[in-house]
Amino acid sequence: MAETALAVPEQGDRSLAAGVHVGSIFLPLIVPLVAYFVTRTSKPFVAAHARQSLVETIVLNVLIGTAMVVSLGFTLWRLWGYYQNDWQDIDWWGFALRFALWWVAMGVLWAVNMIVSVRQTLQALRGEWPRSARKRAAKGKGVA
Numbered sequence: 001m002a003e004t005a006l007a008v009p010e011q012g013d014r015s016l017a018a019g020v021h022v023g024s025i026f027l028p029l030i031v032p033l034v035a036y037f038v039t040r041t042s043k044p045f046v047a048a049h050a051r052q053s054l055v056e057t058i059v060l061n062v063l064i065g066t067a068m069v070v071s072l073g074f075t076l077w078r079l080w081g082y083y084q085n086d087w088q089d090i091d092w093w094g095f096a097l098r099f100a101l102w103w104v105a106m107g108v109l110w111a112v113n114m115i116v117s118v119r120q121t122l123q124a125l126r127g128e129w130p131r132s133a134r135k136r137a138a139k140g141k142g143v144a
Contacts, residue, residue, distance in 0.1 A: 006133065008127060009127050013045045014124055014125050014126075017045055020032055020035045020049050021118075021121040022121055024054075028061065032051075032053040033050075035047075036050035048129060048133035051130075051132070052132060067109075071102050
């Protein structure tokens with residue numbers, strides 16, 4: 001029902017929207033933000049994909065930032081405890097294991113970002129509107 005309210009995008013718009021998703025892998029905030037402001041009035045399909053990419057980039061950066069703050073706080077707390085005990089009870093293997101687990105977690109978040117971006121790139125190339133744009137069109141609010 002909402003699909004009929006959205007125009008079928010041209011091939012150039014599909015390619016540009018796919019480029020926004022690919023560009024968001026390498027320049028996460030810059031590419032979607034620039035693409036949105038450049039195309040928000042003239043190319044609603046590209047603007048909708050740019051907005052989708054921007055929102056998901058912000059969410060991912062908040063997750064990574066939160067994980068970094070928590071990890072840094074925990075590490076400093078543990079180091080302070082070791083310092084107060086004159087480094088007597090330091091467990092280097094446990095410390096290294098926590099450090100390695102942190103990098104594994106960051107690798108998982110990076111992989112999730114890559115998978116989501118590739119999936120959205122393929123959706124843009126097929127001419128599929130983002131879910132948020134379909135919902136806005138169904139409510140009669142427009143897509144851009």
